[in-house]
Amino acid sequence: MNIRNLLCTAAFCAVAGLGAGHASAAESQDTIKIALNEWTGQQLSARIAAELLRKMDYKVELVTAGGLPQFTAMAKGELHANPEVWDNSITDIYTNGLASGELVNLGDLGLKPRDGWIYPPYMAELCPGLPSYQALYDCTQAFSNAETFPDGRLIAYPADWGTRSQQLVAALELPFKAVPGGSEGAMIAELKGAIAAKQPIVMMMWEPHWIFSQMDLNWVEWDASDGNCVESEESRGKACGFAQAHVNKIVSASFPDKWPNAAKFMEKYTLTNDEQSRLIFEVDQDHRPIEEVVAEWIDQNKDKWSVWTAP
Structure with missing residues (x-):
């Protein structure tokens, strides 16, 4: 059963039918705070999302956040989004947050981890x-x-x-x-x-x-x-190793109400394994600035992301 459907809040479901578009006067003018985690792949996902939201006229801040403490911050509304959450490396703060509606799952990022x-x-x-x-x-x-x-x-x-x-x-x-x-x-x-x-x-x-x-x-x-x-x-002889992850786009409970068009963008936003692997290589091995790599991806993929940000 689709956990996203089960945990959809009334507020989010109400905006799900709205068309995606640029920030409007009806939306909050507050800054959207996106979590930056420790690994390069997540930082790329977060920075691409941030830059595209800025193109939609949102104010966005990238905030360094630990992989576990970020969920407490999102539940409190101190952080608003993380576009790359691996759901097999989390704790009760995450699962309880989804169950209570303090966290909202906007769908799979598209990675096959x-x-x-x-x-x-x-x-x-x-x-x-x-x-x-x-x-x-x-x-x-x-x-x-x-x-x-x-x-x-x-x-x-x-x-x-x-x-x-x-x-x-x-x-x-x-x-x-x-x-x-x-x-x-x-x-x-x-x-x-x-x-x-x-x-x-x-x-x-x-x-x-x-x-x-x-x-x-x-x-x-x-x-x-x-x-x-x-x-x-698990035990010896009955060891399956590790539950394989779904990579989800998680936002705070207030996110869909405050920024409905940003929520629609986040729903549509996707990356593939090949795309992200190439970008990680550019940063980690070619030692290019991550901002430059993100800007180049955005410049080369307008046909793709313009669908996500279109009014």
């Missing part, structure tokens, strides 16, 4: 049995370092992104220590350094990301699962 544990192919020589996660029980020392020995070392997502890897390691009684990555950049730097030196590494990672077009990487594989993966019910 995957996240899980990755490793370079040479690790299969040191750990026969990969890609099955079961092999990790017999290969802990192949993945260990001085800090974790005799346990293996797993690089998890940064602490602010949640503790899913830590919880899975505990549930499976896997003899690994899940160490939070410092940031996306720090994780990528460690991955590149380990591969260059052919050092042991296993890491939580996600798609879309440019890294998969530049490096040969394998995914750890899990037990077959009937239906959705329920992470809280």
Whole structure:
């Protein structure tokens, strides 16, 4: 069942039939505050949305926000929107906010995500049995370092992104220590350094990301699962790994009432894996300013976004 339909507030449903267009006198003149999270992909999604809303004559501010605290801020009306929320790395603040109507889901951004544990192919020589996660029980020392020995070392997502890897390691009684990555950049730097030196590494990672077009990487594989993966019910022999995300556009409860045409724009706004991966590469590897990359995408895709912003 479509959660967006279930959780649609009366205020939002009332504006759903209005035509999208530019900010009008009937709309609030307050500034729309859009969350900027830590990773490059989300920052690109947020900045593109911000620039297109500015073209619609809205005042927009980009506000740096933690992946978890942002939902409290949105529920309070201190932040108003995040166009890229991965719904498998969230807490009760998010799910309860949707259920109560303090947060509103304006639909899927269009990304087709995957996240899980990755490793370079040479690790299969040191750990026969990969890609099955079961092999990790017999290969802990192949993945260990001085800090974790005799346990293996797993690089998890940064602490602010949640503790899913830590919880899975505990549930499976896997003899690994899940160490939070410092940031996306720090994780990528460690991955590149380990591969260059052919050092042991296993890491939580996600798609879309440019890294998969530049490096040969394998995914750890899990037990077959009937239906959705329920992470809280896993054990060795019944391990589905990670519930795969939907990437949603989330706004505060007040957003559709205050800025109905902006809400219609957000409903229509989409990006593909290929689009975002190319943009991430431009920023992270070609070291171009993110503002320049966003401006270029907008300049080259007017036929696409003009439909989203048209009156």
